[in-house]
Amino acid sequence: MSNRRWCPTPEQVMVLEELYRRGLRTPTAHQIQKITAHLSLYGNIQGKSVFYWFQNHKARDRQKLRNKLLFYQTLHFQGNSGMMMRQTIPDPPKDWVMMRSSYGHDSVMVMDNLGPTPTLNQPLQTLQLFPLTSPAAANHP
Amino acid sequence: MSNRRWCPTPEQVMVLEELYRRGLRTPTAHQIQKITAHLSLYGNIQGKSVFYWFQNHKARDRQKLRNKLLFYQTLHFQGNSGMMMRQTIPDPPKDWVMMRSSYGHDSVMVMDNLGPTPTLNQPLQTLQLFPLTSPAAANHP
DNA sequence: CTTATATGAATGAACG
DNA sequence: CGTTCATTCATATAAG
Numbered sequence: 001m002s003n004r005r006w007c008p009t010p011e012q013v014m015v016l017e018e019l020y021r022r023g024l025r026t027p028t029a030h031q032i033q034k035i036t037a038h039l040s041l042y043g044n045i046q047g048k049s050v051f052y053w054f055q056n057h058k059a060r061d062r063q064k065l066r067n068k069l070l071f072y073q074t075l076h077f078q079g080n081s082g083m084m085m086r087q088t089i090p091d092p093p094k095d096w097v098m099m100r101s102s103y104g105h106d107s108v109m110v111m112d113n114l115g116p117t118p119t120l121n122q123p124l125q126t127l128q129l130f131p132l133t134s135p136a137a138a139n140h141p
Numbered sequence: 142m143s144n145r146r147w148c149p150t151p152e153q154v155m156v157l158e159e160l161y162r163r164g165l166r167t168p169t170a171h172q173i174q175k176i177t178a179h180l181s182l183y184g185n186i187q188g189k190s191v192f193y194w195f196q197n198h199k200a201r202d203r204q205k206l207r208n209k210l211l212f213y214q215t216l217h218f219q220g221n222s223g224m225m226m227r228q229t230i231p232d233p234p235k236d237w238v239m240m241r242s243s244y245g246h247d248s249v250m251v252m253d254n255l256g257p258t259p260t261l262n263q264p265l266q267t268l269q270l271f272p273l274t275s276p277a278a279a280n281h282p
Numbered sequence: 283c284t285t286a287t288a289t290g291a292a293t294g295a296a297c298g
Numbered sequence: 299c300g301t302t303c304a305t306t307c308a309t310a311t312a313a314g
Contacts, residue, residue, distance in 0.1 A: 005290055005309065026302075029211050047212065048238040052290060059304070060289085146294055146305065193295060200300065201293085207300095238291085286313070297302070 006049040011042040016053055025058050027051075147190040152183040157194055166199050168192075201238075208237035 008016075015038065019027075027035065027050070036047045149157075156179065160168075168176060168191070177188045 007310070008290090029208060033212065046237070047208065049290075051238055052292090055303085056289065056291085063304085148306095149294090190294075194293095196299080197293070197295085204300075284314085286311105288309100288311075290307105290309080292307070293305085295302105295304080298300095 006045060008045070008049070008053075009043045012039045012045065015039060015042075016050070016057075020054070020057055025054065027054055147186060148184075149186075149190075149194075150184045153180045153186065156180060156183075157191070157198075161195070161198055166195065168195055205237060212237060 016035075019035070024031070029047075032047050032050045035050050036045055039045045039050065156176075160176065165172070170188075173188045173191045176191050177186055180186045180191065
Protein backbone atom coordinates (compact mmCIF):
# COMPACT_ATOMS: atom_id res chain seq x y z
CA MET A 1 0.00 0.00 0.00
CA SER A 2 1.78 3.06 -1.20
CA ASN A 3 0.99 6.22 0.64
CA ARG A 4 -0.37 7.95 -2.39
CA ARG A 5 -3.93 7.22 -1.52
CA TRP A 6 -6.01 7.30 1.64
CA CYS A 7 -7.27 3.87 2.64
CA PRO A 8 -10.20 4.42 4.96
CA THR A 9 -10.71 2.10 7.88
CA PRO A 10 -14.13 0.51 8.37
CA GLU A 11 -14.74 2.75 11.36
CA GLN A 12 -13.99 5.83 9.32
CA VAL A 13 -16.32 4.72 6.58
CA MET A 14 -19.04 4.01 9.10
CA VAL A 15 -18.80 7.47 10.57
CA LEU A 16 -18.79 9.13 7.18
CA GLU A 17 -21.77 7.12 6.00
CA GLU A 18 -23.68 7.93 9.13
CA LEU A 19 -23.06 11.63 8.63
CA TYR A 20 -24.15 11.31 5.04
CA ARG A 21 -27.24 9.38 6.08
CA ARG A 22 -28.13 12.20 8.38
CA GLY A 23 -28.15 14.65 5.52
CA LEU A 24 -24.65 16.02 5.40
CA ARG A 25 -23.62 16.57 1.80
CA THR A 26 -21.20 19.44 1.44
CA PRO A 27 -19.49 20.03 4.76
CA THR A 28 -17.90 23.37 5.35
CA ALA A 29 -14.23 23.71 6.01
CA HIS A 30 -14.92 23.85 9.72
CA GLN A 31 -17.00 20.73 9.60
CA ILE A 32 -14.31 19.01 7.63
CA GLN A 33 -11.76 19.96 10.23
CA LYS A 34 -13.82 18.47 13.00
CA ILE A 35 -14.64 15.33 11.08
CA THR A 36 -11.02 14.88 10.20
CA ALA A 37 -9.96 15.29 13.78
CA HIS A 38 -12.46 12.70 14.83
CA LEU A 39 -11.60 10.23 12.12
CA SER A 40 -7.92 10.54 12.86
CA LEU A 41 -8.64 8.58 16.00
CA TYR A 42 -9.11 5.57 13.79
CA GLY A 43 -6.24 6.12 11.42
CA ASN A 44 -4.29 8.64 9.47
CA ILE A 45 -6.45 10.93 7.43
CA GLN A 46 -6.31 14.39 5.90
CA GLY A 47 -9.01 16.96 5.50
CA LYS A 48 -8.96 16.64 1.76
CA SER A 49 -9.90 12.99 2.06
CA VAL A 50 -13.05 13.93 3.92
CA PHE A 51 -13.77 16.56 1.35
CA TYR A 52 -13.29 14.14 -1.53
CA TRP A 53 -15.33 11.48 0.20
CA PHE A 54 -18.39 13.67 0.38
CA GLN A 55 -17.90 15.01 -3.11
CA ASN A 56 -17.62 11.53 -4.56
CA HIS A 57 -20.38 10.00 -2.51
CA LYS A 58 -22.81 12.75 -3.43
CA ALA A 59 -21.82 12.75 -7.06
CA ARG A 60 -22.16 8.99 -7.37
CA ASP A 61 -25.49 8.98 -5.65
CA ARG A 62 -26.63 11.60 -8.06
CA GLN A 63 -25.30 9.70 -11.04
CA LYS A 64 -26.97 6.49 -10.00
CA LEU A 65 -30.26 8.27 -9.65
CA ARG A 66 -29.78 9.96 -12.97
CA ASN A 67 -28.94 6.71 -14.69
CA LYS A 68 -31.92 5.05 -13.14
CA LEU A 69 -34.26 7.74 -14.38
CA LEU A 70 -32.71 7.68 -17.81
CA PHE A 71 -32.97 3.92 -17.82
CA TYR A 72 -36.71 3.98 -17.26
CA GLN A 73 -37.12 6.79 -19.73
CA THR A 74 -35.30 4.75 -22.31
CA LEU A 75 -37.44 1.76 -21.54
CA HIS A 76 -40.53 3.84 -21.99
CA PHE A 77 -39.64 5.48 -25.24
CA GLN A 78 -37.69 2.75 -26.95
CA GLY A 79 -38.64 -0.44 -25.23
CA ASN A 80 -34.97 -0.98 -24.99
CA SER A 81 -33.22 -2.68 -22.14
CA GLY A 82 -29.49 -2.74 -21.95
CA MET A 83 -26.53 -1.45 -20.14
CA MET A 84 -26.78 1.41 -17.81
CA MET A 85 -26.28 4.62 -19.59
CA ARG A 86 -24.33 7.61 -18.61
CA GLN A 87 -25.22 11.19 -18.35
CA THR A 88 -28.18 13.12 -19.43
CA ILE A 89 -28.37 15.23 -22.52
CA PRO A 90 -25.79 17.95 -22.34
CA ASP A 91 -26.34 21.62 -22.78
CA PRO A 92 -26.12 23.25 -26.16
CA PRO A 93 -22.48 23.93 -26.81
CA LYS A 94 -21.46 27.49 -26.38
CA ASP A 95 -18.48 28.73 -28.22
CA TRP A 96 -18.07 31.83 -26.17
CA VAL A 97 -17.65 32.61 -22.57
CA MET A 98 -17.99 35.73 -20.54
CA MET A 99 -14.76 37.14 -19.34
CA ARG A 100 -13.75 39.94 -17.17
CA SER A 101 -11.15 42.18 -18.63
CA SER A 102 -8.32 43.34 -16.48
CA TYR A 103 -9.73 46.82 -16.53
CA GLY A 104 -12.62 45.97 -14.35
CA HIS A 105 -15.74 45.57 -16.41
CA ASP A 106 -17.27 42.58 -18.00
CA SER A 107 -16.81 41.94 -21.62
CA VAL A 108 -18.00 39.25 -23.88
CA MET A 109 -15.41 37.62 -25.97
CA VAL A 110 -16.45 35.61 -28.92
CA MET A 111 -14.30 32.60 -29.42
CA ASP A 112 -13.86 31.58 -32.96
CA ASN A 113 -14.12 27.89 -33.47
CA LEU A 114 -10.75 26.43 -34.14
CA GLY A 115 -11.74 23.93 -36.71
CA PRO A 116 -9.77 21.05 -38.09
CA THR A 117 -8.03 23.47 -40.38
CA PRO A 118 -6.62 26.24 -38.28
CA THR A 119 -5.93 29.41 -40.11
CA LEU A 120 -2.32 30.18 -40.57
CA ASN A 121 -2.52 33.91 -40.69
CA GLN A 122 -0.21 35.66 -38.24
CA PRO A 123 0.74 32.51 -36.44
CA LEU A 124 3.60 33.26 -34.15
CA GLN A 125 3.73 36.92 -33.68
CA THR A 126 2.37 36.13 -30.28
CA LEU A 127 5.39 34.20 -29.19
CA GLN A 128 7.05 37.40 -28.15
CA LEU A 129 4.50 37.77 -25.43
CA PHE A 130 5.70 34.77 -23.54
CA PRO A 131 9.39 34.15 -23.88
CA LEU A 132 9.23 30.59 -22.76
CA THR A 133 12.80 29.59 -22.61
CA SER A 134 13.28 27.45 -19.57
CA PRO A 135 11.52 24.09 -19.82
CA ALA A 136 11.41 21.66 -22.65
CA ALA A 137 8.96 23.66 -24.64
CA ALA A 138 10.68 22.88 -27.87
CA ASN A 139 8.74 19.75 -28.52
CA HIS A 140 5.60 19.02 -30.35
CA PRO A 141 3.76 15.73 -31.01
CA MET B 142 -14.60 9.43 -25.38
CA SER B 143 -16.71 12.43 -26.05
CA ASN B 144 -15.37 15.74 -27.13
CA ARG B 145 -17.13 17.79 -24.54
CA ARG B 146 -14.12 18.47 -22.46
CA TRP B 147 -10.76 19.87 -23.31
CA CYS B 148 -7.97 17.38 -22.80
CA PRO B 149 -4.80 19.38 -22.36
CA THR B 150 -1.60 17.98 -23.74
CA PRO B 151 1.51 17.97 -21.56
CA GLU B 152 2.99 20.70 -23.71
CA GLN B 153 -0.05 22.87 -23.25
CA VAL B 154 0.04 22.37 -19.52
CA MET B 155 3.70 23.23 -19.43
CA VAL B 156 3.13 26.48 -21.24
CA LEU B 157 0.20 27.43 -19.04
CA GLU B 158 2.08 26.62 -15.88
CA GLU B 159 5.04 28.60 -17.03
CA LEU B 160 2.86 31.60 -17.69
CA TYR B 161 1.30 31.18 -14.29
CA ARG B 162 4.67 30.88 -12.64
CA ARG B 163 5.67 34.10 -14.28
CA GLY B 164 2.81 35.86 -12.59
CA LEU B 165 -0.05 35.70 -15.04
CA ARG B 166 -3.30 35.21 -13.18
CA THR B 167 -6.17 36.84 -15.00
CA PRO B 168 -5.31 37.17 -18.66
CA THR B 169 -7.25 39.65 -20.67
CA ALA B 170 -9.34 38.58 -23.58
CA HIS B 171 -6.57 39.63 -25.86
CA GLN B 172 -3.97 37.64 -23.99
CA ILE B 173 -6.25 34.67 -24.00
CA GLN B 174 -6.52 34.88 -27.74
CA LYS B 175 -2.79 34.87 -28.13
CA ILE B 176 -2.24 32.07 -25.68
CA THR B 177 -4.91 30.06 -27.40
CA ALA B 178 -3.32 30.58 -30.75
CA HIS B 179 -0.01 29.42 -29.37
CA LEU B 180 -1.41 26.40 -27.58
CA SER B 181 -3.33 25.32 -30.63
CA LEU B 182 0.01 24.31 -32.08
CA TYR B 183 0.03 21.43 -29.66
CA GLY B 184 -3.58 20.40 -29.96
CA ASN B 185 -7.12 21.60 -30.31
CA ILE B 186 -8.06 24.19 -27.78
CA GLN B 187 -10.55 27.00 -27.38
CA GLY B 188 -10.13 30.31 -25.68
CA LYS B 189 -12.55 29.45 -22.95
CA SER B 190 -10.35 26.56 -21.93
CA VAL B 191 -7.50 28.96 -21.33
CA PHE B 192 -9.83 31.23 -19.47
CA TYR B 193 -11.08 28.39 -17.27
CA TRP B 194 -7.60 27.07 -16.71
CA PHE B 195 -6.42 30.30 -15.16
CA GLN B 196 -9.60 30.70 -13.18
CA ASN B 197 -9.29 27.22 -11.73
CA HIS B 198 -5.58 27.31 -11.12
CA LYS B 199 -5.75 30.61 -9.32
CA ALA B 200 -8.82 29.65 -7.33
CA ARG B 201 -7.31 26.35 -6.20
CA ASP B 202 -4.07 27.96 -5.23
CA ARG B 203 -5.88 30.39 -3.02
CA GLN B 204 -8.19 27.77 -1.62
CA LYS B 205 -5.24 25.67 -0.67
CA LEU B 206 -3.70 28.59 1.14
CA ARG B 207 -6.96 29.46 2.81
CA ASN B 208 -7.50 25.97 4.04
CA LYS B 209 -3.99 25.76 5.31
CA LEU B 210 -4.52 28.90 7.33
CA LEU B 211 -7.83 27.60 8.61
CA PHE B 212 -6.14 24.40 9.53
CA TYR B 213 -3.62 26.05 11.77
CA GLN B 214 -6.22 28.44 13.08
CA THR B 215 -8.39 25.54 14.05
CA LEU B 216 -5.55 23.83 15.79
CA HIS B 217 -4.78 26.95 17.72
CA PHE B 218 -8.18 28.21 18.70
CA GLN B 219 -10.55 25.34 19.12
CA GLY B 220 -11.15 24.30 22.68
CA ASN B 221 -13.78 21.75 22.04
CA SER B 222 -14.18 18.91 24.43
CA GLY B 223 -13.09 15.62 23.07
CA MET B 224 -11.02 17.21 20.40
CA MET B 225 -7.49 16.22 20.16
CA MET B 226 -5.25 19.19 20.50
CA ARG B 227 -1.68 18.79 19.66
CA GLN B 228 0.63 21.39 20.92
CA THR B 229 3.92 20.12 19.67
CA ILE B 230 4.42 19.34 16.05
CA PRO B 231 0.81 19.72 15.05
CA ASP B 232 0.24 17.68 11.99
CA PRO B 233 1.71 16.90 8.67
CA PRO B 234 1.26 20.19 6.91
CA LYS B 235 -0.16 18.28 4.06
CA ASP B 236 -2.03 20.33 1.59
CA TRP B 237 -5.71 20.68 1.60
CA VAL B 238 -7.82 20.84 -1.40
CA MET B 239 -10.53 23.17 -2.33
CA MET B 240 -13.45 23.23 -0.03
CA ARG B 241 -16.10 25.53 1.16
CA SER B 242 -14.95 28.03 3.73
CA SER B 243 -17.67 29.02 6.08
CA TYR B 244 -17.02 32.72 6.08
CA GLY B 245 -16.36 33.05 9.75
CA HIS B 246 -19.62 31.66 10.97
CA ASP B 247 -19.29 29.92 14.22
CA SER B 248 -21.00 28.40 17.18
CA VAL B 249 -24.16 27.20 15.52
CA MET B 250 -24.14 23.49 15.84
CA VAL B 251 -26.44 21.42 13.80
CA MET B 252 -26.71 17.81 12.84
CA ASP B 253 -29.87 17.46 14.80
CA ASN B 254 -32.91 15.59 13.66
CA LEU B 255 -34.05 16.31 10.22
CA GLY B 256 -37.32 15.24 8.75
CA PRO B 257 -39.89 12.85 10.14
CA THR B 258 -37.46 10.64 11.98
CA PRO B 259 -38.09 11.46 15.62
CA THR B 260 -35.00 9.94 17.11
CA LEU B 261 -31.95 8.97 15.18
CA ASN B 262 -29.73 7.70 17.90
CA GLN B 263 -27.90 4.77 16.51
CA PRO B 264 -24.80 2.77 17.31
CA LEU B 265 -22.80 5.84 16.46
CA GLN B 266 -23.19 7.64 19.70
CA THR B 267 -19.69 8.97 19.26
CA LEU B 268 -20.96 11.42 16.75
CA GLN B 269 -22.31 13.52 19.54
CA LEU B 270 -18.80 13.99 20.71
CA PHE B 271 -17.89 16.17 17.82
CA PRO B 272 -20.74 18.49 17.02
CA LEU B 273 -20.30 20.03 13.68
CA THR B 274 -20.69 23.70 13.15
CA SER B 275 -22.71 24.75 10.22
CA PRO B 276 -23.41 28.21 8.84
CA ALA B 277 -27.11 28.05 8.29
CA ALA B 278 -28.97 25.07 7.01
CA ALA B 279 -28.22 21.54 7.99
CA ASN B 280 -28.85 20.25 4.56
CA HIS B 281 -29.86 21.10 1.05
CA PRO B 282 -27.76 23.69 -0.84
C1' DC C 283 -1.93 -13.27 -12.63
C1' DT C 284 -5.50 -10.98 -15.24
C1' DT C 285 -9.65 -8.64 -15.33
C1' DA C 286 -13.41 -6.12 -13.32
C1' DT C 287 -15.15 -3.11 -10.00
C1' DA C 288 -15.14 0.34 -6.26
C1' DT C 289 -13.52 4.49 -5.00
C1' DG C 290 -9.78 8.14 -3.88
C1' DA C 291 -8.02 11.95 -6.41
C1' DA C 292 -7.94 15.42 -9.87
C1' DT C 293 -9.61 18.87 -12.89
C1' DG C 294 -12.43 20.98 -16.73
C1' DA C 295 -16.66 23.49 -16.76
C1' DA C 296 -19.78 26.24 -14.88
C1' DC C 297 -22.80 28.39 -11.27
C1' DG C 298 -24.41 32.28 -7.76
C1' DC D 299 -14.23 35.01 -7.17
C1' DG D 300 -15.44 31.21 -4.19
C1' DT D 301 -18.06 27.36 -4.69
C1' DT D 302 -20.24 23.38 -6.86
C1' DC D 303 -20.95 19.77 -10.35
C1' DA D 304 -19.70 16.41 -13.97
C1' DT D 305 -16.29 13.67 -15.84
C1' DT D 306 -12.08 11.42 -16.00
C1' DC D 307 -7.74 9.33 -14.20
C1' DA D 308 -5.48 6.26 -10.90
C1' DT D 309 -5.31 2.53 -7.94
C1' DA D 310 -6.70 -0.59 -3.99
C1' DT D 311 -9.40 -4.48 -3.76
C1' DA D 312 -12.46 -8.20 -5.29
C1' DA D 313 -13.65 -11.62 -8.68
C1' DG D 314 -12.30 -15.27 -11.93
